[in-house]
Amino acid sequence: MSQGPSHHATPRARLLVVDDDADMLRLLAMRLGSAGYQVTSVGSAEAALAQLDIERPQLVLSDVRLPGRDGLALFDEIRARHPSLPVILLTAHGTIPDAVEATARGVYTYLTKPYDAKELLDKIAQALALGAPASPSSLADEAWRSEIVSRSNRMADLLAEARMVAQSDASVLLRGDSGTGKEMLARAIHRASPRASKPFIAVNCGAIPEALLESELFGHVKGAFTDAVANHKGLFQAADGGTLLLDEIGDMPPALQVKLLRVLQERAVRPLGSSQSVPVNVRIISATHRDLEVAMASAQFREDLYYRLNVVTLTLPTLAERREDIALLANHFLAKLAAKYGKRSSGFAPEALKALTMAAWPGNVRQLYNVVEQVCALSTTPLVSLALVQRALRTPSVEVLSFADAKQRFEREYLVGLLKMTDGNVADAARLAQRNRTEFYRLLQKHALTPGLFKSDAAPGSASPGGDAVADE
Known part of the structure; x- marks a missing residue:
């Protein structure tokens, strides 16, 4: 380069x-x-x-x-x-x-x-x-973009635009490949906006199955479906006064797109099972790695919703398009991770940094973080060698989870799968898991899973069964 x-x-x-x-x-x-x-x-x-x-x-x-x-x-x-x-x-x-x-x-x-x-x-x-360290002017830059480590012109232009957009209340659509940092930019926009003191809440529309996504976004009232034992505030209400990031908006099911459009038009949400709408004041930032124009052409994404969300578009560059940031990011991640692993670090050998800057990075910044975490965890000397970097680049970089986190994630996905399979029937699911019902209920509680939402007839107007449940409030 x-x-x-x-x-x-x-x-x-x-x-x-x-x-x-x-x-x-x-x-x-x-x-x-x-x-x-x-x-x-x-x-x-x-x-x-x-x-x-x-x-x-x-x-x-x-x-x-x-x-x-x-x-x-x-x-x-x-x-x-x-x-x-x-x-x-x-x-x-x-x-x-x-x-x-x-x-x-x-x-x-x-x-x-x-x-x-x-x-x-x-x-x-x-x-x-x-x-080189970041230039003094970028170090002195305001705290709003402190999470975004960069010295490239490409990112400087994007951040200048993001900062201007932040002052308005316009809906923003963030485009960019997976791992380019869309959620981080959304947080920065929130911090630079007049809403900074209010909540920022992110929800991944692709990770939550349809029946649960509706309850997650809009909330439900007690008795709206089996197991709805209390009123549940949705994320729109939780983000009131602040910013809501709808990540992977391109994966939102069409039935929910209609309801989302209604919320945006009326500035009010109606929780599942309620006849009353609750006014909400939320700034929407949506993000996608999918081509929404293609999705609209094949009727997978509503045109009216697209124009409502896409008032301003910001496109995040891939890591390969901002190569001058690679060394900066790698050193930043290494310092952070060395502290996490309790290791003394004197940085990367120059040839190891050179190898990082020349790699392909299809997984972008997230992949770079995973590679740096891998070399940091495995490094036996304070200076990270070229050989270690080459090894990490050859093996596909997996997200390094602790055993406890990996177990937790597996457990949750396993329970969701069982509930889907049994149509939300706890007795059947417990039998398949070879656990008694009390213990199984305790597991569901631990993962905040509501069996009633997995029934095909979960609630009037609710969509097909799926898997997440209680919002982080």
Whole structure:
């Protein structure tokens, strides 16, 4: 990913240049100085190591052939003392074995002489961008977008737009592939809006089966169906005055789309089993990775609802479209996860960061987080190695759940499956699970599952049976 001589990303970065050819050294110092870098020049590996004791640069650029200790030996010494300091080697034309060995040992990159000036500046800019902290202006930015770690122009434009949109009450549709951070952007919009002090509530329309989704969104009254033993406030009421994120809106069943449209038009919800509507004041943000135009064309998504939700569209870039953020995100996640796993961390080896920035990332930021969690959990040294990153990238990165969380998730999905199969009949479900009924009821209670909602005739006007139940209130 060529960035041109973008020394603006790291203003006045300090470079240490090592070459025994005085003319070459002068030329390099001149070129790099005019590109905006502070340059310290030395003529040998020994002088370079002495200079490193005085002042640590952001990058070392060294010739491979040096009197006494050569460039590779210098690199080994630098790696031992300053493991995350990037090193670029210059090698004479034709000494390819040197170059191969250098990159195998973890040198950031090498260039053959005579080198191309633009290529050298590009490589330096890339190496500095990998290890550079976020610019002070972005660090000083307001807390509303503190969860969104980024230095890319693409994200800067998106955030500027999101901030403007946040001031209004317009409905926002967030588009973007899975894992691009749609919920995080929705939270940021809420925090930047006049509704920031009121609740932000997110519901995944694709994860909750239809009969439950209706009760989840709009609530139900006592006696609306079997097991409706108390009134239940839906998420619209819970989010009153605040923001409601309808995630994966493209997966909402058509019957519920009609009811949602009515709520948006009337600004009031009618809980299941109630004849009374309750006024609600909620800002709607919806999100989808599906192409809603295609869904409308095949009558899977209502056009009138689409235009009601899509007043403003914001599109999140894939991680591959904001590669300059990868190193920043990886370091941010590593610091967070090292604390979680109680590990000492001195960051990624430069070549490990380089591998991360060049990977494909079909699962976007979520996949990057999972990969970093994997390497952090498995790392036995403070510096994360290239080998560990390559291993994590080769194996599909799974979400790392604790045993207790994985067990909890399985248990819930298992119970939902049983209730669907038995049409909400607890006695039958308990028999299939080979558990007594009291114990089975206790399990349902633990997971806030309401058997009555799984009956085919769950409630007047309710849709087919399904699986979630009680809102987080």
